[in-house]
Amino acid sequence: MKIEVRLVGEGGQGLILGGLILAEAAIRDGKNVAHTQTYGAAARGEISKSDVIISDETIYYPKVRQADILLALTQEAYDRYTRYLKEGAIIVVDEFYVKRYDKDRKVYALPLSDTAIKETGKVITVNMVSLGVISELTGVVSKESLKEAMLARIPKGTEEINLKALEAGFEMGRKAKEKG
């Protein structure tokens, strides 16, 4: 099994950290991983991309070519990266920012940033909400490993809000899955 995950949004949305946590969760699940990210002059407001390949086998080519899972937190992210998807790829978008998407694709439009604000008061936890959704929807990493990997990475004192955000993501993912 080899799954290519692409997390895309704006600099400042915590997607680089999100990718690291996803990769570390996969390591805890006993998988091989390759994580790459946009590398350039991107700062807050620029497009920011965090790619994770998760595989039972050795990973040779280290870059994501066609994603199985795409998270798009902005319209630009969606527009630019839906070109590089496998057939039947799962797409998760923030419904507040991504208004235009293909109806014939498998798109989960969810209130990611709204939920982050509602649950934790901080929009910055949108990365953890999103990881929770992805884990629940796709099973690409186990929820336990994701929780452990997150707690090992985040700054001390932020455990409570991040756990809350992650749990909210699990919940949202569960509901979305039921709805289909």
Added chain:
Amino acid sequence: MEKLLSGNEAIAEGAIYAGCRFFAGYPITPSSDLAERMSFRLPQVGGRFIQMEDEIASAGAIIGASLCGIKSMTATSGPGFSLMQEHISFAAMAEVPIVIANIQRGGPSTGLPTFPSQQDMMQARWGAHGDYEAITLVPCSVEECFYLTVKAFNLSEKYRVPAFILSDEVIAHLREKVRIPEPGEIEVIDREKPRVPPEQYYPYDDSQGEVPPLAAFGSGYRYHVTGLAHDITGFPTHDPEKVGRLLKRIVDKIRNHVSEIVEYEEYMVEDADILVFSYGCTSRACKEAIQELRRDGVRVGLWRPKVIWPFPEEELKKAASGKKAVLVVEMNYKQIGYEVERILCDMRVHWMGRADGEIIPPEEIEEEVKCILTS
């Protein structure tokens, strides 16, 4: 424990493991995060980190620190590597062990700072003036960044030569899982120290072997170090016999030990009709392509050097013997390709490459192999 590390971080960890306790550097993309890691890690293990005014000073500082008996390194990219060449030549002549990581980006000049290339392969071999031998290692994974850095220090210490780690932007910022070995788990070599008292010590005395023991400055041994041609005392000479003997030894101490120094990987080589020769990040695209081609029944394999200088000539000749063709794949406009042509002069050697900032995709390699098969 298994950790998620980037290639640059793994080079830093490999250096610490090998006993490096001094880093002098000047930041340059895409190597800066290696320096950053060293600035954080060295103080934790009793080492020193210093940011210098430029790359020339950085190379000078690590030569000085190494002469004081401290394993030392710097990290840079193409433009900085160019500036360091003068001191590399000095380190080769004075036989001072140093390690330089060159995280290759697109060149020439300032080129493409945030994109990969493999354009400094020949600079690592012939970049500095004069006849000398240095050692160059080319990692293709994060784990290999760790192990080949330990090896770079070991070889540099053993042979008293500059050793280079030629990584690239892809491997530098790729994060993979790495298991850091326990202390003592893999061999760490320290330079040989003099076994004679200070009054009997000659820093370039070759009577006991090709690599003379090296005393640390400040340990009571007084001696002279110069970039000028010198005799066994370390003082300048232009006596042709002494100069010839020194220069011959400086190249022979490596050339006579190539088989002990080189390391390579063979992947599906045995029954292959076509041998792909590649290294660094490019070799990973080759492996992906080979897997695909094998599914189609194409017999193709990869030969990948981990040490590229000195070049594993005999080993490559042996692997290529009996193959229908060899394809060299690299991220430049032909550098190692010429070397392979020279070594395999009686074979069909094909070459493909690009240096536009993009890692070569497996599909292009597959196509090239199919082209060779039908040509």
